[in-house]
Amino acid sequence: MTQSVVIQVGQCGNQIGCCFWDLALREHAAVNQKAIYDEAISSFFRNVDTRVVGDGGSISKGKICSLKARAVLIDMEEGVVNEILQGPLRDVFDSKQLITDISGSGNNWAVGHKVFGSLYQEQILEKLRKSAEHCDCLQCFFIIHSMGGGTGSGLGTFLLKVLEDEFPEVYRFVASIYPSGEDDVITSPYNSMLAMKELNEHADCVLPIDNQSLFDIISKIDLMVNSGKLGTAIKPKSLVTSSAGAFKKRQEKPFDAMNNIVANLLLNLTSSARFEGSLNMDLNEISMNLVPFPQLHYLVSSLTPLYTLADVNIPSRRLDQMFSDAFSKDHQLIRADPKHSLYLACALMVRGNVQISDLRRNIERLKPALRFVSWNQEGWKTSLCSVPPVGHSHSLLALANNTCVKPTFIELRERFTRLYRKRAHLHHYLQIEGMEESCFTEALSSLSALIQEYNQLDATKSMPAEELPRLSVAV
Amino acid sequence: MSIVTVQLGQCGNQIGFEVFDALFSDSHCPQGLCSKRENEAYRASCKERFFSEEENGVPIARAVLVDMEPKVINQTLSKAAHSGRWKYGQHSCFCQKQGSGNNWAYGYSVHGPRHEESIMNLIQKEVEKCDSLNGFFIIMSMAGGTGSGLGAFVTQNLQDQYSNSLKMNQIIWPYGTGEVIVQNYNSILTLSHLYRSSDALLVHENDAVHKICAKLMNIKQISFRDINQVLAHQLGSVFQPTYSGEGSFHYRRNPLGDLMENLVPHPEFKMLGVRNIPQMSENSLAYSTFTWAGLLKHLRQMLISNAKMEEGIDWQVRPPLSGLPTRGKMSLNKESHFNTSIANLVILRGKDVHSAELGAFKDPALYTSWLEPVHAFSVWKTQRAFSKYEKSAALVSNSQFLVKPLDTIVGKAWNMFASKAYIHQYTKFGIEEEDFLDSFTLLEQVIASYCNLGF
Numbered sequence: 051m052t053q054s055v056v057i058q059v060g061q062c063g064n065q066i067g068c069c070f071w072d073l074a075l076r077e078h079a080a081v082n083q084k085a086i087y088d089e090a091i092s093s094f095f096r097n098v099d100t101r102v103v104g105d106g107g108s109i110s111k112g113k114i115c116s117l118k119a120r121a122v123l124i125d126m127e128e129g130v131v132n133e134i135l136q137g138p139l140r141d142v143f144d145s146k147q148l149i150t151d152i153s154g155s156g157n158n159w160a161v162g163h164k165v166f167g168s169l170y171q172e173q174i175l176e177k178l179r180k181s182a183e184h185c186d187c188l189q190c191f192f193i194i195h196s197m198g199g200g201t202g203s204g205l206g207t208f209l210l211k212v213l214e215d216e217f218p219e220v221y222r223f224v225a226s227i228y229p230s231g232e233d234d235v236i237t238s239p240y241n242s243m244l245a246m247k248e249l250n251e252h253a254d255c256v257l258p259i260d261n262q263s264l265f266d267i268i269s270k271i272d273l274m275v276n277s278g279k280l281g282t283a284i285k286p287k288s289l290v291t292s293s294a295g296a297f298k299k300r301q302e303k304p305f306d307a308m309n310n311i312v313a314n315l316l317l318n319l320t321s322s323a324r325f326e327g328s329l330n331m332d333l334n335e336i337s338m339n340l341v342p343f344p345q346l347h348y349l350v351s352s353l354t355p356l357y358t359l360a361d362v363n364i365p366s367r368r369l370d371q372m373f374s375d376a377f378s379k380d381h382q383l384i385r386a387d388p389k390h391s392l393y394l395a396c397a398l399m400v401r402g403n404v405q406i407s408d409l410r411r412n413i414e415r416l417k418p419a420l421r422f423v424s425w426n427q428e429g430w431k432t433s434l435c436s437v438p439p440v441g442h443s444h445s446l447l448a449l450a451n452n453t454c455v456k457p458t459f460i461e462l463r464e465r466f467t468r469l470y471r472k473r474a475h476l477h478h479y480l481q482i483e484g485m486e487e488s489c490f491t492e493a494l495s496s497l498s499a500l501i502q503e504y505n506q507l508d509a510t511k512s513m514p515a516e517e518l519p520r521l522s523v524a525v
Numbered sequence: 526m527s528i529v530t531v532q533l534g535q536c537g538n539q540i541g542f543e544v545f546d547a548l549f550s551d552s553h554c555p556q557g558l559c560s561k562r563e564n565e566a567y568r569a570s571c572k573e574r575f576f577s578e579e580e581n582g583v584p585i586a587r588a589v590l591v592d593m594e595p596k597v598i599n600q601t602l603s604k605a606a607h608s609g610r611w612k613y614g615q616h617s618c619f620c621q622k623q624g625s626g627n628n629w630a631y632g633y634s635v636h637g638p639r640h641e642e643s644i645m646n647l648i649q650k651e652v653e654k655c656d657s658l659n660g661f662f663i664i665m666s667m668a669g670g671t672g673s674g675l676g677a678f679v680t681q682n683l684q685d686q687y688s689n690s691l692k693m694n695q696i697i698w699p700y701g702t703g704e705v706i707v708q709n710y711n712s713i714l715t716l717s718h719l720y721r722s723s724d725a726l727l728v729h730e731n732d733a734v735h736k737i738c739a740k741l742m743n744i745k746q747i748s749f750r751d752i753n754q755v756l757a758h759q760l761g762s763v764f765q766p767t768y769s770g771e772g773s774f775h776y777r778r779n780p781l782g783d784l785m786e787n788l789v790p791h792p793e794f795k796m797l798g799v800r801n802i803p804q805m806s807e808n809s810l811a812y813s814t815f816t817w818a819g820l821l822k823h824l825r826q827m828l829i830s831n832a833k834m835e836e837g838i839d840w841q842v843r844p845p846l847s848g849l850p851t852r853g854k855m856s857l858n859k860e861s862h863f864n865t866s867i868a869n870l871v872i873l874r875g876k877d878v879h880s881a882e883l884g885a886f887k888d889p890a891l892y893t894s895w896l897e898p899v900h901a902f903s904v905w906k907t908q909r910a911f912s913k914y915e916k917s918a919a920l921v922s923n924s925q926f927l928v929k930p931l932d933t934i935v936g937k938a939w940n941m942f943a944s945k946a947y948i949h950q951y952t953k954f955g956i957e958e959e960d961f962l963d964s965f966t967l968l969e970q971v972i973a974s975y976c977n978l979g980f
Contacts, residue, residue: 051595052623089595187622326596328749329704330535334626338670339706342946394946395706407747410735413702425944428937430703431627434749518943520936523969 051089052189055181057209059124060202062227063195065305068134070313071119071142077317080440085114090324094120096184108184118144122177126166126201127154147181149173155200159241160482162204174212182217190221190333192316197245198229198238207248214252221333224253225312228458230262237475239465247493250500254337256348258458259383264308271356315351318447321401322435331399331433339431340395340451345500349449350388352381373412376448384458391454392511393422397431402444404434421511456504463497526659526778528574529651530588531679534672535597536697537664538590540753542601545586547757548575549611551765551912558876558910567909570766570776576611577654584611589647593636593671594624617651619644625670629711630954632674645682660691660781667715668699668708677718684722691781694723698730698930707947709938717964725789727797728927729756733833740836742806758912759801762919763872767905787903788868788923790896793974798926800827801919802835815916817881824918825885831864831926844890865978866892866924868901875916878906893978928975935968
């Protein structure tokens with residue numbers, strides 16, 4: 051069994067990270083009734099005897115003593131991290147695995163990347179090495195950050211290069227929150243563009259997510275739950291509830307519900323690696339199957355069901371609905387419509403009481419409406435994990451390598467160009483040592499090249515599949 | 526003589542468990558439809574072949590479990606121990622922490638050499654427990670990374686280290702619509718390598734077994750467990766003890782050798798398929814009776830029309846009339862086509878087995894011209910019934926059964942290869958484009974050879 055380390059960077063990254071650890075604890079508590087420290091839990095947590103001072107406290111087997119998250123928390127202002135350390139999860143985090151500063155990055159990628167990058171490089175390396183040492187077999191780094199700000203965007207992507215150099219064998223998965231149209235940070239197009247170049251070059255796999263989509267999903271859930279259609283006798287459980295049973299009050303903390311969706315995404319992504327099932331899917335299989343060419347590593351994700359009724363015996367019609375929903379544009383975590391674009395590859399990760407025949411039936415049913423690239427007509431990767439998420443009887447995570455991610459990039463390029471043409475706010479960046487106009491133009495051409503790749507693939511959509519001549523052999 | 530099984534990867538281990546369970550259950554089944562002494566001899570023979578003895582009497586499967594990550598092996602070991610009837614050896618497993626990532630190159634070029642010594646040592650220990658070794662089963666899938674890549678590596682090692690023993694690979698052919706996106710790449714690399722180092726490839730197709738579960742066994746929500754159990758039943762019906770000859774009352778000591786002698790006369794033709802009849806749910810079994818004539822008629826038609834099961838057989842397909850000009854090369858595009866065989870083996874078990882009449886299988890029209898039917902066809906008859914079926918028949922065939930599936934996989938892999946998609950994942954670990962081309966060349970050769978059997 052392998053371990054993963056989560057690196058949460060910036061305000062957004064840390065808030066999402068906090069939700070993730072809360073949910074992870076609940077998930078393992080629900081499965082692991084006897085409180086034994088097993089391999090599944092060790093994928094994200096260390097077992098530590100807190101009475102021991104210093105580093106000798108790790109326990110590898112037996113009863114759970116005190117769980118410590120395999121996490122590194124990085125933020126250039128103290129507010130969010132302090133709140134986490136004073137909140138209900140304070141004991142889950144190792145106080146030594148933090149890197150904070152006071153002044154913040156001022157929504158400036160250059161400050162995050164160049165200034166804080168060089169300032170904290172040594173410390174970052176030290177914390178990363180420490181967390182790697184605590185792992186028996188480290189497989190993956192998960193980086194959670196936003197693209198639009200300064201710390202998550204700048205320092206978060208600085209990290210990628212460090213990770214690539216220091217741990218070349220370990221996968222780098224990045225959950226990136228892209229700015230929405232109505233983003234109030236004026237310089238977010240610059241930050242996002244500069245961050246994109248780093249993601250292009252140093253990430254193994256990126257899961258783009260945008261706030262608007264998350265918000266729309268929350269609204270949909272609220273609508274269903276409050277519409278009374280579910281009846282009073284049925285207790286609804288949905289993706290946004292972190293506590294099994296209690297429905298969190300909507301205004302408790304901003305973004306909480308949205309962050310829970312991302313947390314669920316990460317948990318479902320790793321579920322088949324942590325828990326048993328009849329068709330396992332490890333994290334290294336994600337990259338292998340879904341990344342046909344190194345640069346095309348952006349995966350559009352969707353989670354279903356968004357809410358489920360307490361009724362456990364789900365008739366197969368509802369099960370099939372779960373599969374249908376995974377392909378609808380309303381369930382994607384970014385603004386994208388995979389059904390009307392071109393699939394390069396698709397992964398379906400199912401949890402719960404679902405068998406291979408259910409999976410096959412639905413693939414056969416949905417296939418005709420989807421367009422796959424000519425060289426990957428049956429490009430499906432599937433996995434079955436027996437353990438469902440907390441509060442659900444089954445769930446589905448769909449990961450698509452699909453050209454529908456292109457509009458997000460094109461829009462980003464447009465917003466960037468509008469600002470850059472006027473050289474608006476550019477001086478804030480150029481005054482940072484190491485920053486030149488070429489950084490911007492290089493980032494722009496990197497993104498343009500990526501968009502061009504997707505364009506070329508889209509152009510093949512309408513062409514009929516070629517019958518390539520096969521090798522002929524003499525008998 | 527004993528058979529040592531090597532179970533590789535998730536698929537290999539999950540199936541391996543069901544196979545040993547099926548073999549054990551059948552050998553301990555009281556309804557053998559034969560004398561008590563007969564039953565005991567059967568059980569003893571099965572035991573010698575597949576299990577070794579432990580001090581407290583619980584038989585231990587003659588198996589080595591290999592996987593690159595621990596979850597499946599842990600599950601398999603505990604399932605076996607839980608049953609209390611048989612188990613796996615405590616030290617018969619080899620496990621690592623991180624899987625092969627569905628990457629054939631990783632399984633073959635990284636895990637293989639790295640763990641060669643440990644794995645071969647485990648196998649050696651298991652071999653030493655045998656009084657005499659008949660050969661090896663290697664159970665693996667083609668679609669993933671460990672079963673396929675590491676499986677190919679281990680088979681090669683077995684050929685080097687145990688060159689006098691026979692190796693039969695039980696290969697699981699994946700579903701046509703993906704379980705794994707790179708399954709076609711992994712499959713062609715596996716098949717081309719196995720063709721050079723294995724003695725016979727016994728192929729089990731997921732799609733076919735799935736249909737059997739749906740149509741014949743009437744299972745509503747089919748799980749992998751169901752599929753694996755049907756597969757185990759098919760294997761058991763072939764490899765449970767059989768009498769060594771007509772009129773003999775001793776069980777065959779060299780099943781692998783005899784099978785391969787009959788079915789694999791030429792190294793160019795190693796692909797074997799298995800069919801089993803009847804196949805039904807236990808509930809239906811109580812209400813069904815069969816005649817040998819009926820069963821064999823269906824089995825023969827399944828053979829010549831390449832049906833995967835006894836339902837939906839195309840009765841229009843007929844052998845060509847002898848004396849007419851050669852039927853020509855097999856066309857891969859035609860729907861119904863007559864399946865030409867190189868060699869066939871029919872295994873009959875159950876009541877009145879000696880009255881079964883098999884003349885129809887000896888028809889020269891069924892076979893390619895370069896073997897006489899007397900050499901091309903063999904039958905093994907055993908009184909003792911198998912797994913509660915009063916009468917059951919299995920067919921192991923070296924014929925054009927697998928040409929179409931093979932052609933399909935090669936076509937899809939070639940299509941993907943032309944675009945170079947995913948190739949970087951393989952070159953990263955030392956499998957170059959030339960290796961792919963070599964594999965394509967070898968398999969096109971195999972396809973062409975099988976297609977030309979009609980001449």
